[in-house]
Amino acid sequence: MAITTKFTKVFGVDAPIAQGGMQWVGRAELVAAVANAGALGFITALTQPTPGDLANEIAKTRNLTDKPFGVNLTILPSINPPPYDEYRRVIVDSGVKIVETAGSNPAPHLPMFHEHGIKVLHKCTSVRHAVKAQSLGVDGISIDGFECAGHPGEDDIPGLVLIPAASRQIDIPMIASGGFADARGLVAAMALGADGINMGTRFMCTAESCIHPNVKHAIVAGDERATELIFRPLRNTSRVASNTVSREVVEILNNGGQFDDISHLVAGVRGRRVFDDGDLDAGIWTVGTSMGLIDDIPTCAELISRIVDQAEQLIAGRLAQSITTPSEVAV
Numbered sequence: 306m307a308i309t310t311k312f313t314k315v316f317g318v319d320a321p322i323a324q325g326g327m328q329w330v331g332r333a334e335l336v337a338a339v340a341n342a343g344a345l346g347f348i349t350a351l352t353q354p355t356p357g358d359l360a361n362e363i364a365k366t367r368n369l370t371d372k373p374f375g376v377n378l379t380i381l382p383s384i385n386p387p388p389y390d391e392y393r394r395v396i397v398d399s400g401v402k403i404v405e406t407a408g409s410n411p412a413p414h415l416p417m418f419h420e421h422g423i424k425v426l427h428k429c430t431s432v433r434h435a436v437k438a439q440s441l442g443v444d445g446i447s448i449d450g451f452e453c454a455g456h457p458g459e460d461d462i463p464g465l466v467l468i469p470a471a472s473r474q475i476d477i478p479m480i481a482s483g484g485f486a487d488a489r490g491l492v493a494a495m496a497l498g499a500d501g502i503n504m505g506t507r508f509m510c511t512a513e514s515c516i517h518p519n520v521k522h523a524i525v526a527g528d529e530r531a532t533e534l535i536f537r538p539l540r541n542t543s544r545v546a547s548n549t550v551s552r553e554v555v556e557i558l559n560n561g562g563q564f565d566d567i568s569h570l571v572a573g574v575r576g577r578r579v580f581d582d583g584d585l586d587a588g589i590w591t592v593g594t595s596m597g598l599i600d601d602i603p604t605c606a607e608l609i610s611r612i613v614d615q616a617e618q619l620i621a622g623r624l625a626q627s628i629t630t631p632s633e634v635a636v
């Protein structure tokens with residue numbers, strides 16, 4: 306058996322599951338393992354220091370899998386923005402056929418990607434942004450609920466409402482992101498109108514993930530309460546792990562501090578040290594509320610097979626058995 310949706314058909318994968326782009330985490334070994342297991346993995350372009358490094362990472366991934374995979378290109382306002390045009394050119398020249406865009410309007414990037422036969426999956430945190438992206442011509446939507454790691458937007462709408470609200474207006478493939486870690490989440494997302502799920506935190510906690518074992522064990526030990534929402538007063542909310550650094554950031558900003566007062570605490574180099582060295586208090590690090598659903602560190606193949614198999618059992622078993630005919634009710 307298999308679960309086939311608009312997402313699996315359009316993006317050419319076997320399982321309705323994506324591993325979204327994650328800074329410092331979306332690298333060749335993880336992406337290839339996800340792809341080989343039948344799901345859709347994304348290399349995170351800006352994890353690579355230069356466009357040339359991205360080209361090398363794509364080549365490395367190709368040596369590990371012959372299955373489809375994509376590249377995440379997150380576009381955020383910046384005083385000194387990365388050379389997006391160069392990263393985009395590398396993606397095109399490498400022959401990658403799927404791109405995940407996030408963070409800003411994908412319009413400037415669509416003509417070049419579509420000209421070269423590249424499908425674009427755009428991540429949004431609101432229905433209005435999803436509708437706009439669809440009107441621009443993206444090929445799929447990843448709708449990101451308030452439960453997610455990273456940037457959940459400023460509307461604070463959880464997936465239970467956001468997914469069906471979006472599904473009423475989205476006709477192209479749509480996957481749900483934020484709070485997903487197991488088969489129950491996949492079945493729920495599909496019942497709410499999505500064509501699959503996107504998981505970040507769950508894939509951080511797999512054997513092929515490059516992050517330090519201390520971080521993986523912290524995710525297993527943590528629960529759904531172990532995150533902080535930082536940058537709220539700055540209207541640039543980000544969900545990260547609760548540690549000494551993130552709690553200090555929240556306190557400073559809640560007491561009237563500005564970005565300059567916490568910039569030294571949230572520097573990316575400090576966050577990378579968490580993943581590389583395993584010092585959980587070295588900086589802020591991104592994780593979602595789905596941490597409360599994670600209690601092991603499987604291979605990607607084990608994880609994806611488990612989710613799909615259990616989802617099939619839920620759909621064909623317990624849920625189907627809950628439907629009774631009038632005659633059965635009478636008995």
